Amino acid sequence: MLGSASSPQARQAAAIYQASAHLHRDTDPVIRRQLLALDAARHGAAELSDRLISSPVEGEPDAEWRVEWATGPSRLGHPTRPEDVAFTVATVAIDGRLHAVVGGPDELVRIWDLATGEPVGEPLTGHETRVPAVATTVVDGCPYAVTGDMDGAVRVWNLTTGKPVGEPLLGHDDEVNCVATALIDGRPHVVTVSEDETTWMWDLTTGEPVGDPLIDHEAGVPAMATTTIDGHPHLVTGAFGGGVMVWDLGTGETARELNTGDRTNVMTVATTAIDGQPHAITTSYLDVVDPGDDDRLSLWDLTTGRQVADLEGDTDKVQAVATALIDGRPHAVTGGQRGRRHPELRGTVRVRDVTTFRQAGRELLFPMPVHTVTVASNGWLIVGFGNEAAAFSRR
Structure with a gap:
């Protein structure tokens, strides 16, 4: 039946169904509805995607999320080799409109209009290797992006002009794993973490490093996030084999180490506030090479350093x-x-x-x-x- 579709609309509908048929063929109607709506958006069929996600399923609540857009392999603008997954996104307002700053599996940094998913202008050029780390901030009222590449170079971009700001920030000699921004004494700063096991902090107003690099966990640091504790900016880092550390960015000193027990391989870190108090969410594993069933998602009170909750055995x-x-x-x-x-x-x-x-x-x-x-x-x-x-x- 699908192979006999003759009209353009019918052929598109057949292609959408076949895109992930091997995944949704034997699933329940709720999963099938969501995957088909996603595949419709991947094929540029926004109206069909909306109709699909709005379809009622007997005995089930309405879908909570609609697909605004999806790139599809031909729209992304990055090479589509499956082995080259190094994709990171940060969002920022440019001229009052939300945009996404995208680093991918090549040396280019792309800007997308968040409302449409379409690229805006030409890619930002200057990196010589792929870009696995992106963050955004505002400097003197202008939206900025900070990007790090596989060679250790960190670049700063004025997103209003699309031009680099100054020379690259040079301090790392290996891949930049992640970047994060923070205000320190009212001035915008960026923190960069690398496979060379160092963490640098830079004043974005001057482009100069602040103090000596932090020597963290003596291991690779794949994740970090910034937060405010007792009115002071702090950094939370997670490491392979090094657990979770909290740093006072005003002094550059360690504030505390969170007791992760034997779960020292930390892969992700994010921060939030609960009842006005800073908390961190981390993911850790016993075996980072083959995580198996030992995943743990943990919630930490950063004021006390106490673990509040964890959820083990996630699928x-x-x-x-x-x-x-x-x-x-x-x-x-x-x-x-x-x-x-x-x-x-x-x-x-x-x-x-x-x-x-x-x-x-x-x-x-x-x-x-x-x-x-x-x-x-x-x-x-x-x-x-x-x-x-x-x-x-x-x-």
Whole structure:
């Protein structure tokens, strides 16, 4: 039947159904509805995507998330080699309109209009290797991006002009794993972490490093996030074999080490506030090479250093965590790989209320592993899966 479709609309509908048929053929109607709506958006059929996600399923609640857009392999603008997944997204307002700054598996940094998912202007050029780290901030009223590459170079960009700001920030001699921004004494700063096991802090107003590099966990640091504790800016870092450390960015000194026990392989870190108090959410494993079933998602009170809760035995290998306020309550958004022992390598995004650590609604599923989740200021979820991306809004 699908092969006999003759009209353009019928052929498109057939292609949409076949895109992930091997995943949704034997699933329940709720999962099938969501995957078909995603595939329709990947094929540029926004109206069909809306109709699909709005379809009622007997005995089930309405879908919570609609697909605003999805790139599809031909629209992303990055090479689509499956082995080159190095995809990261940060959002920022440029001239009052939300945009996404995208680093991918090449040396280019791209800007997308968040409302449409379409590229804006020419890619930012200057890196010589792929760009796995991106953050955004505002300097003197102008939106800036800070990007780090595989060679250790960190570049700063004025997003209003699309031009680099000054020379690259040079201090690392290996891959930049992640970058994060913070205000220190009212001045914008960026913190950079590298495979060379150092953490540098830079004043973005001057482009100069601040003090000596922090010597962290004597191990690779794949994750970090900034927060405010007792009115002072702090950095939370997670390491392979090094647990979780909290740093006072005003002094450059260690504030505390969180007791992760034998779960020292920390893969993700995000921060949030619960009842006005700073908290961190981390993902850790016993065996970082083959995580198996030992995943742990933990919630920490950063004022006391106490672990508040954890959720073990999740069916996902969590690879990304973001936080957001939903209906005024702090939530964690996790992205990862569902059914890690299955050849389909399906991705998943789950939303949890961090005050209860309970999942809010059904998970979102993807045809490829999810490695990036970002929450924009308008509440949209930006999800990177495989070499593609999609944006979701609450219905």
